[in-house]
Amino acid sequence: MSKPVEVVLLGCGLVGKAVLRMLGTVDGKPFRFVVRAVAESDFGALSVAGTGLDLGHILKLKESGGRIGGLDVSGQPPGTAVLPADKLLAQLPGLSAHSILIDCTATASVVPHMVQWVARGGSVVMANKKPLTGPQADFDALVSASGDTCGYESTVGAGTPFVASLRRLVAAGDTVSSVMGTFSGTLGFLMAGLQAGEKGWGELVNMAHDLGYTEPDPRDDLSGSDVARKALIMARTLGWEFEMDQIEVESLFSTDMAELSVADFKQAIGKLDGEMSAKRDAADADGKVLRYVASCSKDGLKVGLQAVPKDSPLGLLSGPDNMMVVSSALYADRPLVVQGAGAGDDVTAAGVVADCVDLARSARIAGTSV
DSSP states (O other): OOEEEEEEEEOOSHHHHHHHHHHTTOOOTTEEEEEEEEEOSSEEEEOOSTTOOOHHHHHHHHHTTOOGGGOOGGGSOTTOEEEEHHHHHHTGGGSOSSOEEEEOOSOSTTHHHHHHHHHHTOEEEESOSGGGSSOHHHHHHHOOTTSOSEEOTHHHHTTSOHHHHHHHHHHTTOOEEEEEEEOOHHHHHHHHHHHHTSSOHHHHHHHHHHTTOSOSSTHHHHTOHHHHHHHHHHHHHTTOOOOGGGSEEOOSSOGGGTTSOHHHHHHHGGGGHHHHHHHHHHHHHTTEEEEEEEEEETTEEEEEEEEEETTSHHHHOOSSOEEEEEEESTTSSSOEEEEEOOOOHHHHHHHHHHHHHHHHTSHHHHTSOO
16 A cells, blocks of 8 residues: 655645646555645635645636635635634644645745754755755755755756756766856746847847747846856755855846836847847857857856857857756866756646655655664
């Protein structure tokens, strides 16, 4: 008989919903996932039943646009309760120590609960970058060298195995000298459009926003902060200790546009057409192309526009795919190149569920080791 592995999900937006769907279909013998609780920012549902929550009813509620606070518990196993989120979080220490806590939120406020969860013997899985990009001490409390306390593949490349690749190099004793890459599908789309030369920078940004490729406020993508967080996570994975304020980050809009409304920003961004075209042309004259690159080494982290050779791995990359290029003692002459989709709800959820499966197989969650 398969052993139940209890799971708590924090955050039930687009990625969270996809995670719930996939957890219900995993053939995880000799274990099966039992979702004990699902929480949003205001309310959560908690079940004391051995079968956990009925995911079908929750998914139906979410697909109809509802929130967990409106869940009809009559369709759930006996003992299910809908609680304010803070009260549900307060009950987490009473759940099984050898369980998995999934963070699909976009807040750092859950960090104390996650640290406590790991200290009690559980493991955490996250798509949320913020817990791993706060103080170095938080990262150290959550991520163990053994790899069985925290799964965080989806924080960097959705389901593409960037983190797993780095962890395997470290486990093998390889010495990594540098990691560089493109880690934003949105910025990859914009760089490809700029390289094509058919549209100006402002038109490209507006098109990406209208197509839903950017965040609701496109400056969240253009600021480079999201790529900087990914660079920090990769650096810390390699044992390089940095803080966010130590990263050199280049924004793709001018400071005078920072306080504009989104509508006004979309009109103003075209002022950079000439500047961005000139940078593209200068790179082209040198046999290179522009990419928005994260560069990581022990000496420092830098995120921004970079002209790379057209025939290099990053130069040949076109479109929204992400790519990581690793140089190390083992990969000195030819770097390790990992490429794949870096965004998408289902791809991100798949990375989360894959981490859950790996952790469910560990001795820590099996209850034979803490």
